[in-house]
């Protein structure tokens with residue numbers, strides 16, 4: 520299905536990014552797994568064979584991303600799809616009235632830095648390479664897929680930083696698609712609900728159970744493979760552009 524396709528997946532050594540890398544390789548694609556050097560990205564790439572390579576990357580670093588793009592060129596010679604999955608979660612109320620303590624600004628800044636600025640950083644550097652592709656019959660050169668969250672729309676208590684970072688990703692989706700329409704590069708964002716990944720598994724099982732119960736149907740956490748299936752579908756469907764798609768079992772998060 521994806522023979523010849525080269526994808527770069529940030530956050531590719533864990534959770535949603537890992538499942539995406541696995542599916543793309545299974546469907547015949549080649550994948551550059553970008554993640555922090557401290558992760559098991561090297562092992563993930565090894566387990567996928569010669570059609571995957573690991574590039575140690577902090578998405579907030581220009582140098583790291585440029586190095587990853589060089590690895591992409593050296594190993595696979597082109598780039599067709601960028602899938603941004605790298606992200607961090609944070610939870611804190613704006614002010615702790617008992618302790619008279621305001622939100623730690625470093626946490627707010629780091630959440631925005633990784634989730635929003637990191638996503639933009641990779642896009643701005645990677646699309647230069649995607650733009651070098653010859654257009655297909657439809658004029659398409661490639662696609663960028665971002666990961667936001669339903670928290671961009673219904674942020675819960677304690678999610679001011681996380682929701683703001685994800686709302687930023689949603690907000691830049693249409694202007695980015697417009698910026699690159701002439702080059703035939705699409706931009707689509709996925710806003711997942713609740714998925715069973717290491718990020719979610721920080722929560723105690725009873726909290727996970729209660730989150731599952733809040734999802735109308737299917738009343739469970741999503742499987743990372745279901746996120747990967749939507750990535751596959753977005754890559755295949757050239758009419759999807761400039762849009763954010765909720766993938767959430769009709770969940771609307773409560774306060």
Ligand SMILES: NC(=O)C1=CN([C@@H]2O[C@H](COP(=O)(O)OP(=O)(O)OC[C@H]3O[C@@H](n4cnc5c(N)ncnc54)[C@H](O)[C@@H]3O)[C@@H](O)[C@H]2O)C=CC1
Nearest residue numbers: 530533534535555577578605606668711713714716717718
């Ligand atoms: N799991 C869920 O229910 C949901 C997840 N999301 C979003 O989906 C994306 C993927 O999350 P999960 O797979 O669940 O989490 P995860 O924690 O399993 O994976 C996130 C990956 O991002 C990497 N990462 C973090 N900071 C990075 C940086 N500065 N540079 C490069 N890589 C970095 C981590 O090392 C990790 O491998 C995130 O953006 C998250 O906010 C959104 C909604 C729901």
Ligand SMILES: C[C@]12CC(=O)[C@H]3[C@@H](CCC4=CC(=O)CC[C@@]43C)[C@@H]1CC[C@@H]2C(=O)C=O
Nearest residue numbers: 608609610668669670711712718719721722
């Ligand atoms: C971000 C999200 C909802 C949360 O706030 C939690 C996070 C998993 C890790 C967490 C542990 C905590 O102790 C506090 C809450 C939270 C930060 C969840 C992962 C996905 C959830 C999300 O994005 C929903 O849209």
